[in-house]
Amino acid sequence: MDRRMRVIPALICFMFTLSPVLAFIPGIDGPVIAQEALEGGKTTLFCDSATDSPNDELMLLVWYKDNAPIYSYDARIASEWSSLSFNTSSRLKADLKNEPTALIVTNLRGDDQALYHCRVDFLLAPTRNIGVNLTVIVLPSQPFFLDEFGNKVERKIGPYHEGDTLVLSCLVIGGRPPPRISWYSGKDLVDASDGASDIPGVRENELYLPLTRHNAESLSCKASNTHLIPPVRASLQVELFLPAYNVTINCVRGLVEDALRAGKKAIVQCIAYGSYPPPEITWWLDHRHLTQHSNQSWDNVTRKAESYLEFTPAVNEHGATLACIATNTVMAPGRDSKADVIILNVTYSPIVELSKLGDGRLNEVVELDSLHLECEVKANPPVLSFTWYFNDVEIRPNRWWGNQVSSQTLLVEEVTRRHAGRYSCAARNNIGETRAESINITVFYPPECQDHGVTLVKETLKCNVKALPPPDTFFWHIQPADEDVQHLTTGSAILPLTQITGSLSRTLDTSCEAGNGIASQEKPCKKIFSFEQLRPPQPQQCDLAFEYEEFQMRCIPVENATYYEVSVWRMSTSNASLVLDRRGSMGYGMSQALAQGEGVPWLVRGPLGNLNVGDEAGASACNRYGCSSALLLRPTENLLHAAANPWWKFLLEKDVGISVGAVVLVAVFVLSTVLAIRLARRARSKPTPVIQVLQLDDVARDYLETIGDHKIHASRSLRSCSSGYSDGSAESAPTVDRRRKPRLWDWEPLPPDVTLTIHRESAV
Ligand SMILES: *[C@@H]1O[C@H](CO)[C@@H](O)[C@H](O)[C@H]1NC(C)=O
Ligand SMILES: *[C@@H]1O[C@H](CO)[C@@H](O)[C@H](O)[C@H]1NC(C)=O
Ligand SMILES: *[C@@H]1O[C@H](CO)[C@@H](O)[C@H](O)[C@H]1NC(C)=O
Ligand SMILES: *[C@@H]1O[C@H](CO)[C@@H](O)[C@H](O)[C@H]1NC(C)=O
Ligand SMILES: *[C@@H]1O[C@H](CO)[C@@H](O)[C@H](O)[C@H]1NC(C)=O
Ligand SMILES: *[C@@H]1O[C@H](CO)[C@@H](O)[C@H](O)[C@H]1NC(C)=O
Ligand SMILES: *[C@@H]1O[C@H](CO)[C@@H](O)[C@H](O)[C@H]1NC(C)=O
Ligand SMILES: *[C@@H]1O[C@H](CO)[C@@H](O)[C@H](O)[C@H]1NC(C)=O
Ligand SMILES: *[C@@H]1O[C@H](CO)[C@@H](O)[C@H](O)[C@H]1NC(C)=O
DSSP: OHHHHHHHHHHHHHHHHHSOOOOOOBTTTBOEEEEEEETTSOEEEEEOOOOSSTTOOEEEEEEEETTEEEEEEETTTTEEEEOTTSOTTTTEEEEOSSSSEEEEEOSOOGGGOEEEEEEEEESSSOOEEEEEEEEEEBOOOOOEEEETTSOEEOSEEEEEETTOEEEEEEEEEOOBSOOEEEEEETTEEEEOOOEEOSSTTEEEEEEEEEOOTTTTSSEEEEEESOSSSOOEEEEEEEEEEBOOSEEEEEEEEOEETTEEETTSOEEEEEEEESOBSOOEEEEEETTEEEOOBOOOEEETTTTEEEEEEEEOOOGGGTTOEEEEEEEOTTSOTTSSEEEEEEEOOEEEEEEEEEEEESSSOTTEEETTSOEEEEEEEEEESOOOEEEEEETTEEOOSBTTTBSOOSSSEEEESSOOGGGOEEEEEEEEOSSOEEEOOOEEEEEEEEEEEEEEEEEEETTEEEEEEEEESOOOEEEEEEEETTSOOEEEEESSSEEEGGGOOSOOSSOEEEEEEEEOSSOBOSSOEEEEEOOGGGSOOOOOSEEEEEETTEEEEEEOOOTTOSEEEEEEEEEOSSSSSEEEEEEEEEEEOTTHHHHTTTTOOOOEEEEEEOOOTTOEEEEEEEETTEEOOOEEEOOOHHHHHHHHOOHHHHHHTSOHHHHHHHHHHHHHHHHHHHHHHHHHSOOOOSOOOEEEEEOOHHHHHHHHHHHHHTOHHHHHHHHHHHTTOOOOOTTHHHHHHHHSOOOTTOSOOOOHHHHHHHHHHHTO
16 A cells, blocks of 8 residues: 555656646635735745655645746755746745745746646645735836816915815826725825726826815825735825914913902913914903013914913903904904903902992081991902991990991991091901091081170170081071160171161170071070170360350360260259269360361360359260260369459449440550551461360269269369369460370279269260
């Protein structure tokens, strides 16, 4: 068996080697392996030449290309052979040492594509056939691009706007088997519809692509006809105008607890992604364009634009919108921009203002009304607590202010005058405390009397009241003694006595009430006045004269007198006191008109009628407040004598002849004298009065005291004083009257009670 087994294959082998080869039928004669290789590359054809049993042995190995032998190896004689069509030394190489044995073909050419098979003859086993269907791949050319007009496009195309349709062909030349051409955007296949072009040997894929931000980013064309190597590929940049798609504002500095602080510098950043070409970033705060931002930066790879804004938020910018707008200037308005908007949260210490609620003016309140103050506040974050101040002292809860002193409002139910003053409130939040500007609260109250109510200043009554606001109307109720009440209204606190009718020489009952528009005065101010002090002073410079056949009282006028009174006093027959005999008024002297205006003293004079020994004449100055005490004068004996015995009267009583003789004598004498005087100088035509001069201060006072006390001895002393009267001579009278001005301030004031006594008598 062994021997036969060894002989038969040897025979077959021998016969095969010599006999013509039979065609290899794939599948029937043996398995076929499909194998690809690149043109110019190498490929290894494998053939399983191993024996099935250890006894067997390889006899012959032959490789065929399309049934034509190209290589053989005879193991019996260990000889190799290769076909001339293969350059054995360079392209065919066999490796018989390893199993499976290999035939390596290098430097592959297109015509190397064929059906190869190997035939292995064994000593014992039957012949084995294994086929290899070799495909030699011819790569296509690098892809290139043609636009819709047939122009070649390199590297870059555009610009386009988003949504435009890109029409572009990708072409390759050659390639076996025919390559597939595909368009890719990034890794995504966008078009695989390739086909043969009009040009022979060229294939193409025409792309119709509506452009978007994403598909235009990295567009490429790939051509492939083998999986042995990656596809050939060409890419193209599509320039596409795009607005920014993502704009964000971030605060990078100046945040305190996630909020901005008023007055504290903050830096915010705006980032805009995706715009091409670079956008223009603008900042807006509540529609106000801000320009204080940094230069904008731009990264052309990530398409990221950045801008920084530095600003200091203000209180009124709380709640404002801060917008960052990225605008692509090459694009049509409307689709060109993208914005981010943030609402500012600006925190600040409270802003406080104090106001008064309720009727009336801001800082006025009427006594007993309520006072309602409100602390108007604006704050972020909200106010935590309020504090109130009165005259800069913190108000604490007590009886006076109540308990509600730390709320937003301060309520005083019934205002008193003590509540008038400066009020302020303070509000505190997390950021700080602020105090409002204080307001002065004035408490109005109705008038009330003060400082003795009604007072008299010179010739004016004054109603002294205290009130807020100051009174604007005064109601007077005036009643002179024994007369009707007079109702007067004045706009100021004073009432001149001139406005009062009737006599003021006695008492005056006054009452005044003021009105200030708040409330009526509860109790009028009342007072009873008498006006002695307003009477004129006693005449001081007076004399007695006998003129025009009667006694005359002549005085230098005193200040403030409106009229003068003369009086004649006679010694009582029953007791030793002076009794008023008659009273009359004194008029101004003849020289009044002449004297007035020239500063020359002038005289008032009053007729006294006849005066006897012991009589006294009085002169007092008067006005509407009554008369002064009288200055009393007593005629001197000289004066009385001159008045009683005129020399010509005596002559009339004697014998007529003697009288006539005497008259003639005297007449001649007088005429000659008169002529002589007239020749010498201009003579006076007026008869020279007989005058006595007296100043009687002390005397008068003593006397008047006596009157008041009804004492007789006083009048006696008066009479003794009267004896000291100066001698009334024509020369001495004018010297006193005309040379000296009256010494008005030289006398002592009379005691009031005395004056009153006289006054009462004179008033009859
Ligand atoms: C075989 O190769 C040799 C040297 O490489 C070369 O000279 C010869 O021309 C080749 N023959 C064929 C048929 O290619
Ligand atoms: C060998 O491969 C080619 C394509 O490369 C094919 O057309 C042919 O049918 C194959 N032959 C066999 C026997 O498989
Ligand atoms: C915008 O960009 C930011 C940061 O890159 C990102 O967190 C956010 O989601 C983006 N928004 C949109 C709408 O793309
Ligand atoms: C603003 O910020 C403050 C402090 O962080 C915070 O208490 C408050 O709630 C914020 N206001 C708004 C409207 O966000
Ligand atoms: C902005 O740019 C201008 C000129 O381009 C330069 O002078 C200036 O310093 C820049 N400012 C900042 C804040 O970078
Ligand atoms: C970005 O700018 C740099 C320098 O300006 C330039 O070299 C580069 O080509 C640009 N890149 C793109 C994608 O435009
Ligand atoms: C409030 O009164 C004080 C003095 O009492 C005065 O200095 C201040 O100016 C007043 N303020 C106002 C607003 O009237
Ligand atoms: C005259 O009246 C005025 C005004 O009342 C007063 O000031 C003056 O003192 C009076 N003169 C005399 C001498 O009483
Ligand atoms: C003195 O007499 C008069 C009448 O002559 C009389 O009016 C007066 O009251 C008397 N005085 C005294 C103190 O008696």
